Amino acid sequence: MGSLARAYGRPLASxxxxxxxxxxxxxxxxxxxxxxxxxxxxxxxxxxxSLSIDRLYNDIxxxxxxxxxETDPAKQAAFDQSLVEKRAEIAxxxxxxxNPPKTYGLANFTRMSGLHFYIxxxxxxxALLVTALALVVCYPVAYVVALASGPRxxxxxxxxxxxxxxxxxxxxxYAWLMILDYRGxxxxxxxxxxxxxxxxxxxxxxxxxxxxxxxxxxxxxxLFMVFPMVNTLETLDRNQIEAARxxxxxxxxxxxxxxxxxxxxxxxxxxxxTFMLSAGSYSVPAIMTRGQGGDWFSxxxxxxFYESNNWNMGSAYAVSLLVVCTAFILLMMRLFGVGLRDxxx
Amino acid sequence: MSTATxxxxxxxxxxxxxxxxxxxxxxxLAVMSAAAFNAFDYPSVTQWQGFTLKWFVALAHDQRLLQxxxxxxxxxxGVIAVSIPAGLSGALILTRLGQRSGTMLYSVLVSPVLxxxxxxxxxxxIFWREFGVPGGLFVAVMxxxxxxxxxxxxxxxxxxxxxxxxxxEAALDLGASHLLVFRRITLPFLAPTCFTAAVVAFLQSFENxxxxxxxxxxxxxxxxxxxxxxxxxxxxxxxxxxxxxxxLTLVAAIxxxxxxxxxxx
Numbered sequence: 001m002g003s004l005a006r007a008y009g010r011p012l013a014s015x016x017x018x019x020x021x022x023x024x025x026x027x028x029x030x031x032x033x034x035x036x037x038x039x040x041x042x043x044x045x046x047x048x049x050s051l052s053i054d055r056l057y058n059d060i061x062x063x064x065x066x067x068x069x070e071t072d073p074a075k076q077a078a079f080d081q082s083l084v085e086k087r088a089e090i091a092x093x094x095x096x097x098x099n100p101p102k103t104y105g106l107a108n109f110t111r112m113s114g115l116h117f118y119i120x121x122x123x124x125x126x127a128l129l130v131t132a133l134a135l136v137v138c139y140p141v142a143y144v145v146a147l148a149s150g151p152r153x154x155x156x157x158x159x160x161x162x163x164x165x166x167x168x169x170x171x172x173x174y175a176w177l178m179i180l181d182y183r184g185x186x187x188x189x190x191x192x193x194x195x196x197x198x199x200x201x202x203x204x205x206x207x208x209x210x211x212x213x214x215x216x217x218x219x220x221x222x223l224f225m226v227f228p229m230v231n232t233l234e235t236l237d238r239n240q241i242e243a244a245r246x247x248x249x250x251x252x253x254x255x256x257x258x259x260x261x262x263x264x265x266x267x268x269x270x271x272x273x274t275f276m277l278s279a280g281s282y283s284v285p286a287i288m289t290r291g292q293g294g295d296w297f298s299x300x301x302x303x304x305f306y307e308s309n310n311w312n313m314g315s316a317y318a319v320s321l322l323v324v325c326t327a328f329i330l331l332m333m334r335l336f337g338v339g340l341r342d343x344x345x
Numbered sequence: 346m347s348t349a350t351x352x353x354x355x356x357x358x359x360x361x362x363x364x365x366x367x368x369x370x371x372x373x374l375a376v377m378s379a380a381a382f383n384a385f386d387y388p389s390v391t392q393w394q395g396f397t398l399k400w401f402v403a404l405a406h407d408q409r410l411l412q413x414x415x416x417x418x419x420x421x422x423g424v425i426a427v428s429i430p431a432g433l434s435g436a437l438i439l440t441r442l443g444q445r446s447g448t449m450l451y452s453v454l455v456s457p458v459l460x461x462x463x464x465x466x467x468x469x470x471i472f473w474r475e476f477g478v479p480g481g482l483f484v485a486v487m488x489x490x491x492x493x494x495x496x497x498x499x500x501x502x503x504x505x506x507x508x509x510x511x512x513x514e515a516a517l518d519l520g521a522s523h524l525l526v527f528r529r530i531t532l533p534f535l536a537p538t539c540f541t542a543a544v545v546a547f548l549q550s551f552e553n554x555x556x557x558x559x560x561x562x563x564x565x566x567x568x569x570x571x572x573x574x575x576x577x578x579x580x581x582x583x584x585x586x587x588x589x590x591x592x593l594t595l596v597a598a599i600x601x602x603x604x605x606x607x608x609x610x
Contacts, residue, residue, distance in 0.1 A: 016438060019430050020435050020438050022431075030472060031465075034471045034472040140362055144362075155606070161370070162601075163594050164370040166598065167590055170568055171374075171587045172373070174377060175374055176373055178389075185389075185390060283558075287576075301467070302463075305470070315467065318467045322461070325461055
């Protein structure tokens with residue numbers, strides 16, 4: 001902090017520090033804390049509260065009837081007394097019913113139903129699969145763009161990759177929706193070839209299969225794997241490859257011992273980004289299933305917030321997702337031996 | 346020109362592979378773009394009923410989409426206003442901090458980039474509700490800024506690493522005030538990055554869906570409006586939006602590459 005003040009003077013340094021602190025607190029840490037806090041409590045709505053209230057009202061009317069026929073002042077006083085007690089009890093019960101007390105605990109996490117937990121696990125599994133497939137598909141692409149083509153071709157390839165990367169993710173999903181839809185491109189071609197008749201609604205329902213989401217997801221996030229790998233591979237000295245080849249290494253060995261070790265940070269970043277984006281993607285499943293299916297965990301989270309209006313449960317779901325993503329990042333960092341500074345470049 | 350580390354056969358296989366990959370990337374976009382010009386009122390390329398521009402006219406009269414465009418621009422400007430100062434401050438502090446505390450702060454400031462977008466949207470929604478601010482354009486600005494500021498910071502950090510600090514020190518020795526040095530030396534040095542960061546922030550904000558959809562509440566941006574349209578039947582108007590996006594992106598990418606080449610030459 002001292003060096004900041006020395007460099008920019010005390011007033012300016014405090015403005016800079018103030019903005020940074022506001023950023024950390026207002027935009028990052030406190031909202032995150034608020035979400036975690038929200039996931040840790042719930043309001044107990046006791047199901048039998050309304051029943052007890054009804055019973056108390058019944059008791060009161062009975063006592064009031066008794067009171068009207070009663071002549072003994074001592075007994076009247078006793079009735080009055082019990083009336084007051086019952087009314088007070090009703091008041092507290094009704095307050096609890098409209099504004100149930102907060103209870104803290106982990107129940108939002110443990111209360112996740114079997115189906116939701118299954119979707120949670122399946123989402124993570126699919127996200128891992130997307131990541132693995134993207135890695136396999138993209139490695140040769142990154143290799144060619146970064147190392148195995150001349151500068152001209154490399155530039156053309158970069159443009160060819162940047163354009164679809166820069167186009168809105170929704171539109172990329174939409175393109176696949178058009179292709180796989182009931183009256184989409186594939187069904188259209190099948191009709192043209194005479195296999196099916198669209199007017200008789202004989203289409204093949206690709207969209208009703210969960211793999212439609214999977215297909216569109218790979219298409220949408222595959223490029224997040226390419227660019228980090230290209231970035232690291234570009235810094236590899238091509239002479240190293242030449243040297244390895246001159247020394248008699250096979251192509252496979254060159255990749256395993258020279259190129260892949262050099263690409264490690266890029267592979268780690270690519271995997272982290274692809275996994276994080278696909279595990280947390282809301283756009284792809286929401287559009288591919290037209291908001292109907294609940295195949296992806298993010299859709300469950302959205303419903304907790306905007307349909308069930310259960311923010312506590314929704315927060316617990318979101319926190320679970322965050323924990324998995326953080327674990328994945330830490331695992332990748334350890335596996336590939338890279339630090340946070342290598343990741344964010 | 347090319348490093349001949351592969352045999353001719355291997356190079357052929359690689360070239361075919363890359364060709365297929367690029368085809369895979371572009372074919373869906375081409376299909377989407379073509380359907381925008383089809384007179385058929387369901388987005389399709391297989392049932393071609395003649396060339397038309399009527400969907401462009403329909404877009405020009407679509408009040409909700411146009412309002413969405415205005416909202417998107419407003420949010421993006423808000424994001425620039427928040428994330429450029431934040432990113433710049435973060436970068437200035439990090440370049441002056443020691444190794445240990447620097448890494449701590451760095452981890453916190455970079456973490457939003459690695460957090461799933463929906464989580465940023467949710468946490469902002471919950472946070473601002475505490476202050477009685479419901480989901481809307483303002484909360485969307487805050488949610489998006491949390492990670493876009495990190496991107497801006499990374500850009501500033503990269504630029505600051507190439508900074509020659511002796512210039513600032515010399516100016517201070519010659520009696521310039523800190524404020525003058527900052528205004529006349531530091532800021533001009535960072536000005537190109539400010540511009541780049543603003544462009545990046547604008548694009549990131551404009552394109553964002555996963556964070557925005559949670560934070561936007563009852564309001565809408567162009568992108569969230571498109572998404573909610575897709576849920577109820579398809580319309581070629583969305584394809585027109587797609588064509589415009591594709592065209593703008595192509596122009597921008599080519600200009601960028603040409604400019605970069607010219608600067609290098």
